[in-house]
Amino acid sequence: MKLGRLNHVGVATPDVEAAARVYADLYGATDATEPKDFPHLGVRVVFVTVPNMQIELIEPLGADSAIRKFLDKNPKGGQHHMCFEVPDIIAARDAMRARGATVLGTGEPYIGAHGVPVIFVHPKDTGGVLIELMQDPALYQGAGGHP
Ligand code: CO
Numbered sequence: 001m002k003l004g005r006l007n008h009v010g011v012a013t014p015d016v017e018a019a020a021r022v023y024a025d026l027y028g029a030t031d032a033t034e035p036k037d038f039p040h041l042g043v044r045v046v047f048v049t050v051p052n053m054q055i056e057l058i059e060p061l062g063a064d065s066a067i068r069k070f071l072d073k074n075p076k077g078g079q080h081h082m083c084f085e086v087p088d089i090i091a092a093r094d095a096m097r098a099r100g101a102t103v104l105g106t107g108e109p110y111i112g113a114h115g116v117p118v119i120f121v122h123p124k125d126t127g128g129v130l131i132e133l134m135q136d137p138a139l140y141q142g143a144g145g146h147p
Helices: 015-028 067-075 088-098
Strands: 008-013 034-038 045-051 053-060 078-086 115-122 133-134
Touching: 008 067, 015 053, 034 078, 045 115, 053 067, 067 078, 088 115, 088 133
Parallel strands: 008 053, 078 133
Antiparallel strands: 008 078, 034 045, 045 053, 115 133
C-alpha cells in the first residue's frame, strides 16, 4: 500500500459559504459547488475545485459533529485533514493496522462526502496530521463492492 494522488485538503470553517467566497474573492477559485448537507456525517460541505485537487470546506452540522469539536479549539477554522486516493480501501485499512497505525472509528470504510468509501488514520501516527484515505473513485464499483 502506498499513497495515490492527493484528492483534497479538508478545511473546517464555521461557515462554508463565507469560506467559499474567500477562495473566490482572494484567490480567484470560483469553481465551487453549492453547499450540501450530509446529516449522517455531521457536516455541510462545499467543494472548491482547483486544477490539481479540491478544497473540501466543512461546516459542522448537528450537535455531535466532530467538526464542532475542532472549531471549539480553532474558532475561525483551519486545516482539518488531507485526503489521498488508494486503489483498494480495504487493503489500505489492513496495511495501516499491520503497520501499527490507528484507524479511527470501527475501521469499517464508510461512504464519505465524495460518494466513495473512506477511512481516517489517527493524527498521532502521522505527525499531528489527520489523514483520510479514499477509495480511488475511478476504481470504485459502487455500494457493496470494493474493487
Ligand atoms: Co475529506
